[in-house]
Amino acid sequence: MTDSPSRAANARTRATGLRLLDAHNLTAAYYTPEGNRVVAVDDVSISINEGEVLGIAGESGCGKSTLGAILSLTAREPLVVEGGTLEVDGKQQRLGPRAKVQRTWRGSVVSLLPQGAMNSISPTMRVRDLVFDVMRAHDRGVKRSEALDRARDRFEELGLPARALDAYPHQLSGGMKQRVVTVISTLLNPRLLIADEPTSALDVSSQKALIDMLLQMLDNKIMSGVVFITHDLPVLRTVSNRIAVMYAGKIAEIGDAEQIASEPRHPYSAALLGSVLVPEPGFRNKRVKGIPGSPPNLLNPPSGCRFHPRCGLAMDVCTKEEPPEVGDVLRFSSCFWTQQNPGTPVPLDRVIPSEEATMVETDRELADQLAGAEEGAR
């Protein structure tokens, strides 16, 4: 707890003004067997500066992982990327049904650390065999010893025991496995690492070790930027420079981590923050309320602002029109309330409606919606 402010301060200085990645108008949809089109990421544009960690937050089913798949160029059926451009170091990559992705981009320009990566090492393989596999996939001629030397150096540089390379996955703890897989996914020095829920399966101590390692990798210039996807806002506040809050396939708010954590400008960010539990006296014997209901079915997203059915601040206009983006490219909130009350943090007690009874009723329709969304995901 004592060193987290200094780490956060470090993160601030680590970020430079140089642009690492610009992603414009990313749109991707899942196609269900019935031929329905479920738009999971809808016209999202984000930018990341060199040396920056961008956090992506939101509930399950808001499109966080889909965005990760688009950015890492790993989208596969039934997910279809329908449009958008990625720009890294001035090189453009068009995305879309007919766009060709250069093979060299995957792994060396953008690299994905997928959800549950720690369980992706084959139980019958030693870690070093995986290292060789990964290296060989990108360089046919690489020698086994070269690949291992590189991994060993990297392990030593980051303070991991090199003997982990000779271990089978069951001999490593969960936290160690996750760190090992993280190092392997960055062996090719990608410009951008997309980490999808890297800490969610770990206990707090292993979480901290992984986060420290990621920040050290940024310091050592192993990669130049990280997209960190999680629903855990306290983790994001410690690790990221900026946080993007996603809701129903769109970015609800994006801003500096500190500002989102203390003065959210979008009702959804405020509601997410409201359900965070931290070990502080204020949380004893107090009833914290979760956000009633769950995210909408993206097959038929609500009209206007997609959060309005669950938002206590919703006005008439929210149900009819798309909310405006208030702010600039790097920091904005798409909300009518914010537009009308510029510079004011969202009052949390008004976002979550006080009566609890509504939630049981909404559950029925939400289950229908969810069933639809899950089918879409398959």
Added chain:
Amino acid sequence: MSDPKVIFRGTGVTRRFGRGKNLVEAVKNVDFTLTEGQITTVVGESGSGKSTLARMVLRLLPVSEGTLEFNGTDVTTITGSARADYWKDVQAVFQDPFSAFNQFFTVRRLLSRSFRLLGERAAAEARMEEALNHVGLFGADVLDRFPHQLSGGQRQRVMIARALMMQPKLLIADEATSMLDASLRVNILNVLTDLRDTLGMTILFITHDIGQANYIADQVLVMEHGEMVEQGPADKVIFDPQHEYTRRLLSDVPRLNQSA
């Protein structure tokens, strides 16, 4: 107020796995008590023996040494029908609401299976409805659904309802909220506190997240490498930790405010 009653007592509980060179003591000589009508939380990092302890309390794993006492009777070595009777009073909810379901069973079939343990079918429907209501669901909405038609939060609530079918005195929740996102998590924790407040249920809640422990626990047990390093009332353990390990666990928790 009368003296709080101790409903469960573990004395010198030890569990070893393997033998010889591979011997691992997962739980080492642990003493603890659960007080009736309270939520007791076990915290500790992965591999500290929390789940092993829970499985022993549930009598799914035999203990290597020590005794377990439930309501004054020794349950350390009960088997067969005596153990089945024990399970009428002690039920559990586990971590993963996505794999705990048989995907071919409706919620109705899932819940009615627990009547094998109870032996009376007649009361089934009424009991189902009651159990579902306790977790904020209605039978008409969920009973004829398959697991894939339920959301993660609903599944975990159905799992709690399944445990409640037996009207247990002690509910064990092993990382029951770890796989849910923050907003759903709060809802499930509220279900647990409601069970304590309205039914007077005793709950053994296992988590690695001190934030959650702080929110719901009356009593906290801290485990490190199989040893119980600290236990006491939640306020005391969390805000005035005596053991260094507890302090470290607390300091590793990411905060929302720098000042904290």
